[in-house]
Amino acid sequence: MTTATIPSTTPLAGAATTPPASFWNTLGAEWSKVATLRSTYLTLGLGLFLSVATTAVASVAMGATNTAWPEEFDPILFSMVGNVFALIVYSVFGVLAVSREYSSGTIRLTLIATPARHKVLFAKLLLVTLTILAFGMLTTIAMFLVGQALLGAYGFPTTTLAETDAQWVVLGLGATMPFFSIIGLALGVLLRSTAGGITTVLGLLWLPQIFGEFMPAWGQEHIISLFPGSALDSMTLGQMMSAPPYSAPPLAALLAATWLFAIVGAAYVAFQRRDA
Amino acid sequence: MIEVNDVTKQYGDTVAVDHLSFAVKPGIVTGFLGPNGAGKTTTMRMILGLDTPSSGQVTVNGRSYRDIPAPMHEVGALLDAKAAYGGHTAQQHLRWIARAGGIPEKRVGDVLDIVGLADVAGRRVGGFSLGMYQRLGIAVALLGDPRILIFDEPVNGLDPEGIRWIRSFLQQLAADGRTILLSSHLMSEMEETADHIIVIGRGRLIADESIAAFTQRSRSSHVRVVSPRAADLAPLLERAGAIVTRAEGALSVTGMEAPQIGNLAAANGIEVHELATRRASLEAAFMELTESSLQYQADAKKIAAVA
Numbered sequence: 001m002t003t004a005t006i007p008s009t010t011p012l013a014g015a016a017t018t019p020p021a022s023f024w025n026t027l028g029a030e031w032s033k034v035a036t037l038r039s040t041y042l043t044l045g046l047g048l049f050l051s052v053a054t055t056a057v058a059s060v061a062m063g064a065t066n067t068a069w070p071e072e073f074d075p076i077l078f079s080m081v082g083n084v085f086a087l088i089v090y091s092v093f094g095v096l097a098v099s100r101e102y103s104s105g106t107i108r109l110t111l112i113a114t115p116a117r118h119k120v121l122f123a124k125l126l127l128v129t130l131t132i133l134a135f136g137m138l139t140t141i142a143m144f145l146v147g148q149a150l151l152g153a154y155g156f157p158t159t160t161l162a163e164t165d166a167q168w169v170v171l172g173l174g175a176t177m178p179f180f181s182i183i184g185l186a187l188g189v190l191l192r193s194t195a196g197g198i199t200t201v202l203g204l205l206w207l208p209q210i211f212g213e214f215m216p217a218w219g220q221e222h223i224i225s226l227f228p229g230s231a232l233d234s235m236t237l238g239q240m241m242s243a244p245p246y247s248a249p250p251l252a253a254l255l256a257a258t259w260l261f262a263i264v265g266a267a268y269v270a271f272q273r274r275d276a
Numbered sequence: 277m278i279e280v281n282d283v284t285k286q287y288g289d290t291v292a293v294d295h296l297s298f299a300v301k302p303g304i305v306t307g308f309l310g311p312n313g314a315g316k317t318t319t320m321r322m323i324l325g326l327d328t329p330s331s332g333q334v335t336v337n338g339r340s341y342r343d344i345p346a347p348m349h350e351v352g353a354l355l356d357a358k359a360a361y362g363g364h365t366a367q368q369h370l371r372w373i374a375r376a377g378g379i380p381e382k383r384v385g386d387v388l389d390i391v392g393l394a395d396v397a398g399r400r401v402g403g404f405s406l407g408m409y410q411r412l413g414i415a416v417a418l419l420g421d422p423r424i425l426i427f428d429e430p431v432n433g434l435d436p437e438g439i440r441w442i443r444s445f446l447q448q449l450a451a452d453g454r455t456i457l458l459s460s461h462l463m464s465e466m467e468e469t470a471d472h473i474i475v476i477g478r479g480r481l482i483a484d485e486s487i488a489a490f491t492q493r494s495r496s497s498h499v500r501v502v503s504p505r506a507a508d509l510a511p512l513l514e515r516a517g518a519i520v521t522r523a524e525g526a527l528s529v530t531g532m533e534a535p536q537i538g539n540l541a542a543a544n545g546i547e548v549h550e551l552a553t554r555r556a557s558l559e560a561a562f563m564e565l566t567e568s569s570l571q572y573q574a575d576a577k578k579i580a581a582v583a
């Protein structure tokens with residue numbers, strides 16, 4: 001360790017003979033960066049565990065305190081009660097994908113290796129989207145199956161994934177799970193801070209809902225429904241619930257896409273222009 | 277070849293780099309010197325495309341760093357050795373960077389050998405000592421086997437053994453014919469390592485020359501003259517334009533080189549027992565020149581405030 005070893009005697013590559021680094025190099029680098037970090041597995045595992053456990057506990061509590069199924073509850077929606085934790089943890093995952101680079105200082109290594117910054121941003125977006133899509137699906141399907149099995153054990157009515165309503169809700173919630181992770185990632189780029197990114201994404205996720213509770217129907221319909229959380233819910237739950245703040249699924253999809261493009265677009269511009 | 281062309285960088289009201297121009301010549305070690313806050317790191321960040329100049333251009337081999345298709349094969353850099361995920365092993369750290377640069381994975385083992393970290397390749401970086409971090413940072417810079425290397429204060433915080441290692445290591449890299457830009461605020465580092473120095477103070481260029489030329493510019497470079505007829509020689513030298521101070525039985529002469537002093541003494545039949553050129557140490561020359569630049573800055577501000 002303390003002896004100076006002779007440096008490379010391999011022939012110098014020479015820039016002219018080297019192929020340019022491709023997008024796949026960048027994606028591969030981002031993958032090996034996160035796939036080797038324990039925090040990646042802890043975060044994803046936590047999201048899955050908390051949401052499924054919440055559904056299980058709620059189902060058992062329901063079964064233990066009620067002899068008959070209460071009319072106002074829907075068994076599909078009921079089993080999705082843990083989704084709130086998946087949303088929190090997976091959006092934090094999105095924030096961390098970028099903010100961790102700033103807190104550790106590795107952002108400079110990343111950008112020295114890949115000065116074409118759009119490649120770095122797209123690689124991160126793609127990786128987070130695919131990961132959370134997989135984990136989102138896994139989470140909602142697991143919640144559904146666990147929820148239905150436990151409710152069935154108490155003799156309550158259950159459904160299966162063969163039903164259209166169940167498909168909309170379970171697969172819809174799973175497929176749209178990356179939405180707030182992407183927003184989180186973009187906020188990580190814009191704010192470059194873990195705490196700031198998490199606070200903002202969670203605020204965007206819930207503040208409208210919380211204030212919405214105190215608003216008259218007009219406010220729910222014209223203000224709260226415009227926020228990304230409502231838009232996202234409308235895409236999956238709008239099928240079953242038509243009251244404000246939910247809007248029709250096509251309109252909701254348009255709204256959600258607008259939010260996504262606005263925030264990711266701002267992150268793109270900032271990432272390209274700002275000093276690292 | 278790195279070219280910095282009339283570059284200014286402002287962060288809000290702070291002018292970190294002020295109309296700076298220089299070129300880093302290929303195949304030699306160039307020392308990049310300046311006191312704390314002089315703008316060395318800022319300049320290096322601009323060379324590496326991390327920060328964008330407020331005005332002016334910085335190019336590497338004729339184009340902006342951000343336009344180099346395979347930059348790690350052309351330029352290797354060590355900015356902040358501690359930039360790493362503590363949970364990664366040394367090998368995992370180098371692997372993701374190698375992948376980003378399109379560098380074969382085999383090279384990771386090679387650079388770990390080169391910097392002497394092969395034994396700890398599987399250890400988590402979070403437990404590394406500062407010296408190990410510096411070696412890891414150098415390993416990162418060497419991944420693409422680049423012809424140009426940029427090191428920001430590589431010896432900062434190292435013990436004498438670590439400093440010795442880096443110094444000899446840099447000399448070996450230079451012997452390979454690589455271009456090295458090496459920043460430091462320690463002049464003494466450069467005396468043995470650098471062929472050429474670029475000195476900045478408050479973001480401005482103070483010197484861009486060989487070490488010999490730099491030290492010669494300093495007032496503390498002088499010729500020591502010992503003569504039994506010093507009292508006769510001193511006025512002759514002064515009349516010829518030299519500045520003479522009498523010290524400990526000898527004359528200390530500035531503003532005139534040794535050969536002219538010898539000739540003048542001979543022409544007047546004055547015997548000389550000792551005639552020696554004393555170069556200022558790099559450290560002394562640096563202190564003097566950067567101090568005067570800071571002094572000048574302060575004075576200029578005062579004048580501006582009065583006017």
Ligand SMILES: Nc1ncnc2c1ncn2[C@@H]1O[C@H](COP(=O)(O)OP(=O)(O)OP(=O)(O)O)[C@@H](O)[C@H]1O
Pocket residue numbers: 287290291292310311312313314315316317318319461
């Ligand atoms: N990102 C930044 N935002 C604001 N000011 C900055 C930033 N980076 C550098 N500066 C300022 O620019 C000036 C030059 O800083 P720089 O780090 O380039 O100096 P340096 O020569 O590397 O100093 P040192 O020897 O201490 O490392 C300092 O006044 C510093 O405070």
Ligand SMILES: [Mg+2]
Pocket residue numbers: 316317318428
């Ligand atoms: Mg510095």
